[in-house]
Amino acid sequence: MTRRYRERAASDSALSPNLTPLLDVVLQLITFFMMLIHFGSKLEGESKSIRLPVTPAALPGGDLGLDRLVVSVDSSGTLLVEGNTFDEASASAWWAKQAKTRKDGQAALGVDPETELPTLVVVRADKDASYGSVRRLLGTAQDQGFVRFTLVVLRGPG
Amino acid sequence: MMPRRTGSSRRMGPPIEVQFPVTPMLDMAFQLLAFFVLTFQSPTAETRLDLYLPASPAALPGSAEGQATETPTRRADLDLENDLWIRAEADDLGDLKALSLGDQKLNGVGALTDRLKRYQRVLNGRPLRVRVVADDRLRYEEAARIVGACSTAGVDSVRLADPGQARVGRP
Numbered sequence: 001m002t003r004r005y006r007e008r009a010a011s012d013s014a015l016s017p018n019l020t021p022l023l024d025v026v027l028q029l030i031t032f033f034m035m036l037i038h039f040g041s042k043l044e045g046e047s048k049s050i051r052l053p054v055t056p057a058a059l060p061g062g063d064l065g066l067d068r069l070v071v072s073v074d075s076s077g078t079l080l081v082e083g084n085t086f087d088e089a090s091a092s093a094w095w096a097k098q099a100k101t102r103k104d105g106q107a108a109l110g111v112d113p114e115t116e117l118p119t120l121v122v123v124r125a126d127k128d129a130s131y132g133s134v135r136r137l138l139g140t141a142q143d144q145g146f147v148r149f150t151l152v153v154l155r156g157p158g
Numbered sequence: 159m160m161p162r163r164t165g166s167s168r169r170m171g172p173p174i175e176v177q178f179p180v181t182p183m184l185d186m187a188f189q190l191l192a193f194f195v196l197t198f199q200s201p202t203a204e205t206r207l208d209l210y211l212p213a214s215p216a217a218l219p220g221s222a223e224g225q226a227t228e229t230p231t232r233r234a235d236l237d238l239e240n241d242l243w244i245r246a247e248a249d250d251l252g253d254l255k256a257l258s259l260g261d262q263k264l265n266g267v268g269a270l271t272d273r274l275k276r277y278q279r280v281l282n283g284r285p286l287r288v289r290v291v292a293d294d295r296l297r298y299e300e301a302a303r304i305v306g307a308c309s310t311a312g313v314d315s316v317r318l319a320d321p322g323q324a325r326v327g328r329p
Contacts (some may be wrong), residue, residue: 019180019181019184020180022184023180023183023184023187026184026187026188026191027187029191029194030187030190030191030194033191033194033195033198034194036198036201037194037197037198052204053298053299053302053303054299055207055299055302055303055305055306055307056267056271056303056306056307056310073298116212122206125298125302126298127297127298127299127302128297128298128299129297129298130252130294130296130297130298131248131292131293131294131295131296131297131298131300131301132293132294132295133294133298134298134301135292135294135318135320138209138211138318139320142211142212147210147211147212148208148209148210148211149208149209149210149211150206150207150208150209151206151207151209151302151305152204152205152206153204153205153206153207153302153306154203154204154205155203155204155205156203
């Protein structure tokens with residue numbers, strides 16, 4: 001094999017794929033995901049047994065914050081939390097326990113435990129639940145010091 | 159005389175090949191792509207209606223619900239007199255039977271939104287607060303639509319009043 005032939009063979013074996021179209025596609029995908037990143041994200045606690053009501057609603061303004069407590073209410077008005085069910089009587093004890101835990105935490109941080117709890121209570125209630133059951137649930141939580149609530153709904157024409 | 163050298167006769171070198179290093183950029187792009195794919199959440203119609211429900215309820219107004227006055231004498235009066243009352247009555251099946259804002263009967267949730275928006279304009283930047291009084295047997299979806307209408311109209315504060323308590327406070 002002559003030297004000239006060997007050089008030519010070596011240059012032929014060095015493949016240089018054209019990466020530009022691949023880069024174009026990847027950058028377009030990145031743009032797509034970046035634009036969708038804040039287009040409505042699901043809140044935690046989603047359950048197929050809870051059918052959310054469809055309501056006309058403005059976009060929420062405030063941030064959810066880190067201190068959240070997610071509860072669900074099924075169509076019969078029963079409180080569901082992390083796989084446990086509570087009737088109205090036992091729900092009151094559960095709210096009291098949650099409030100005490102948080103107030104103890106506030107006291108440990110030097111915050112006056114008598115002030116309103118900063119915890120946001122996220123309520124996922126079934127559309128066929130009665131308003132009274134939801135109102136009583138909120139009232140029970142209110143009595144324990146929770147003041148910030150958010151009702152999860154599906155945005156629609158109403 | 160020396161012959162003049164022309165440009166065409168100048169010996170041209172091999173064309174300069176500009177190499178753009180695409181590989182590091184592609185690496186970075188793939189890392190960004192992986193990040194967005196891993197943190198991606200499918201778009202959803204879920205939204206939320208925020209409620210601020212302080213534990214100590216304000217005193218209930220004894221008269222003139224639904225009337226926003228221009229010159230309240232005290233701050234407490236301002237708070238109370240700007241509270242609009244929304245009354246929702248349910249039929250036996252829990253559907254919405256009648257809806258009213260103050261003393262005004264309304265045709266539906268759409269009319270409620272329009273009227274609340276008008277109140278918002280009249281108040282001219284002052285906070286608009288409403289209290290919802292609904293029958294306990296009303297379906298939650300209907301109640302959520304009322305709260306949603308308040309949210310759409312830009313109401314600052316929504317409170318859910320106890321129907322029994324409201325009957326005591328109302329004339």
